[in-house]
Amino acid sequence: MLRYILLLTAASILSAAPEDFMDQCIDGKHHKTEPGPEDGIHGQCKPWVQKACCTANTSQAAHEDVSFLYNFNWNHCGIMSPQCKNHFIQDTCFYECSPNLGPWIEKVDQSWRKERILDVPLCKEDCESWYNDCSNDYTCMDNWHVGWNWTNGMNKCPTGKSCQKWSDVFPSAKDFCEKVWSNSYKYTSYTRDSGRCMQLWFENGDVTPNVNVAQYYAKLKGSAHNPRQGLLIVVASLLMLWAV
Numbered sequence: 001m002l003r004y005i006l007l008l009t010a011a012s013i014l015s016a017a018p019e020d021f022m023d024q025c026i027d028g029k030h031h032k033t034e035p036g037p038e039d040g041i042h043g044q045c046k047p048w049v050q051k052a053c054c055t056a057n058t059s060q061a062a063h064e065d066v067s068f069l070y071n072f073n074w075n076h077c078g079i080m081s082p083q084c085k086n087h088f089i090q091d092t093c094f095y096e097c098s099p100n101l102g103p104w105i106e107k108v109d110q111s112w113r114k115e116r117i118l119d120v121p122l123c124k125e126d127c128e129s130w131y132n133d134c135s136n137d138y139t140c141m142d143n144w145h146v147g148w149n150w151t152n153g154m155n156k157c158p159t160g161k162s163c164q165k166w167s168d169v170f171p172s173a174k175d176f177c178e179k180v181w182s183n184s185y186k187y188t189s190y191t192r193d194s195g196r197c198m199q200l201w202f203e204n205g206d207v208t209p210n211v212n213v214a215q216y217y218a219k220l221k222g223s224a225h226n227p228r229q230g231l232l233i234v235v236a237s238l239l240m241l242w243a244v
């Protein structure tokens, strides 16, 4: 029995490979446990039709103003402009549907989810077009994850936080992309052709660029363990030899 446990331990030590970061779904509020095809996927979530972490229902809700997903009201400081809202819809699709976020998934102790994404390197163009398309909109909060008044079942500006111009709340694109979802995204100077940043939007719905970027960061994460890994492999091999 002990030998069996040691064998399993050794196997699990050895299995921390880059592939472990690929095709992962966040342990979130609405995510599926495994990515898979989703024929009925809706609207802006369609790029993930072949491999999605969202259900068709979730993709539908991602397009609604106050949906069952989070009861989040985009129109908390007047009606959000359609061009701005399209980016938030795309962002919701990306968060809910993408199976390529593995390298940035972190455990969290929150009532509504067990995992989050942290510092996903966003392509410069994707962050800047999002920021620019919202430049005529208003908001009262810079971190949209916390601090709202939820008394009426959806988020409202808390007393003392008045609606202000977007640029007064977020002085720059970097400021916006990083703060709005408490560092889910990291602003980068990488452009979409760099292979080093994630895109929210895709040419012809082709998500391959993000698959390649995730693979690149998965390898980095794998090799970050390297100094330890050499020793672990020796220890694991010895355990295995002893166990059989």
Ligand SMILES: *[C@@H]1O[C@H](CO)[C@@H](O)[C@H](O)[C@H]1NC(C)=O
Pocket (backbone or CB within 6 Å): 055, 057
């Ligand atoms: C989709 O949502 C509808 C309405 O909320 C619900 O009745 C239905 O069961 C859901 N379907 C799935 C597959 O979750």
Ligand SMILES: *[C@@H]1O[C@H](CO)[C@@H](O)[C@H](O)[C@H]1NC(C)=O
Pocket (backbone or CB within 6 Å): 149, 150, 151, 152, 157, 158, 159
């Ligand atoms: C929250 O909203 C309710 C209802 O509108 C209001 O009575 C209350 O004072 C608000 N609380 C805060 C902290 O903003």
